[in-house]
Amino acid sequence: MKITTKINLLTTAWMLCILIIINFVVYFLFMQTTVNMEEDMQYQKAGDILKDIDGKQTSNEIEETFRDHLTEHSYIRIMGPNDKMMYQVTNDKVLAHKIKGNFTIKKQAKTHIISTEHGEEQILIVHVPMKNDNQSLEIGERLVGLEARKETLRAIMIMCIILAAVLSLLGGRWLASTIMRPISNMIKTMEEIETSGVPKTIPIENKAKDELQTMAQTFNRMINRILENLTKQSQFVSDASHELKTPLTVIKSYANLLRRHGIENKEIAEEAIQAIHSEATRIQKMTETFLDIANLEKENVLEMIQVNLVTLCQNILKQLKDVYKREITLQYDHDPIIISADELKIKQVIIILLDNAIKYSNGKIQVLIEQTDHHAIIKLKDKGIGIPEDEIDQIFERFYRVDKSRSRETGGSGLGLHIAKSIMKLHKGEIKISSKEGAGTEAVLIFHR
């Protein structure tokens, strides 16, 4: 069964239940109050009659008074002890015959249900004791009006229930389809995505801030992210192929040179082999970097441990100083300075930054480690060529290099800072670079503790 039908039927059923209960209550309250009202009227009448017959002795006189007070379908009688009927006046013989009189010394009213040729009927009987303790006045009357009103009320109520059911079914259908429209749209879009294989967003029509709207928006955000990633990926593939093209062209042209001039020309051969080797190494390094980037895009790649930044930097500096023979100083205000991080990845970030400092400067390089209440900060300063102000924002982009022509001699690929930023992002940390052209560059890593 469709969910819309289910909602519709359930709401209708529930509404009918409520309606039926309310109708029952209304019906019984109506009957109760009407009978009470009739009862009050009868007592009133009985009081009047008692006043009128006061002092009248002859049966003629009394019956005359009774007749004056007689309403339709009723009787008025006086009962004596042992249920002996003293006087009676009636305009409904059948009724008077059916209801036996009752002597009582209490004021009391009751309703009888008797069956008649038309079905069932209610009779209201009131008893009022008379001054003379041996007699009581009894008035009986068919509640004809009540019967008629009861019928009408019942008919109205049944009509109301039927009307409510129809309206509820129609309204329910409309309501369910309104509620379900965004879901139907979503299903349609999903089916389209499934068949075409192309992610697309759901058109959002109304601007109501409900759960379905939120659901559609979340779906759209998810799709937009997928689309973004897809473009990023294809951009990366084309950038990467472009980067690989240059060394491959170099390798190919040297290979051609070797083929044409042969191995006889020893000088050329040596140059060619040298170039091919260095370009192949470049390609190898580059592909390693690509793999690094691919791994960083996956989530949960970090292996978090407690890392002492001071020891980590000391070790890195020792290694680099041995290789590059450069002056690199290390200062720190505390030891240890502990953060929780993926040690290898943080090491990679520091090496990327130091590598840049070494490549783009000649003088002394400074590394400072600081600690505040909530942060650990590493600063790397060089006095090198610096970065032009208008390019600082771009240096974190993939393959971005300030001086494209220099990359050959410095061996950069423009991926270092991009990787560093991705790693810092995974650590929920920050990387900032400030620089003055010709004066030097400062890179700052901020870790939250």
Ligand SMILES: Nc1ncnc2c1ncn2[C@@H]1O[C@H](COP(=O)(O)OP(=O)(O)O)[C@@H](O)[C@H]1O
């Ligand atoms: N310390 C620095 N001094 C001067 N320029 C820098 C420095 N660090 C980065 N850059 C500039 O930012 C560019 C991007 O850096 P990076 O992503 O590490 O790529 P690369 O592989 O070229 O080192 C570099 O090509 C360089 O132009």
Ligand SMILES: [Mg+2]
């Ligand atoms: Mg670099």
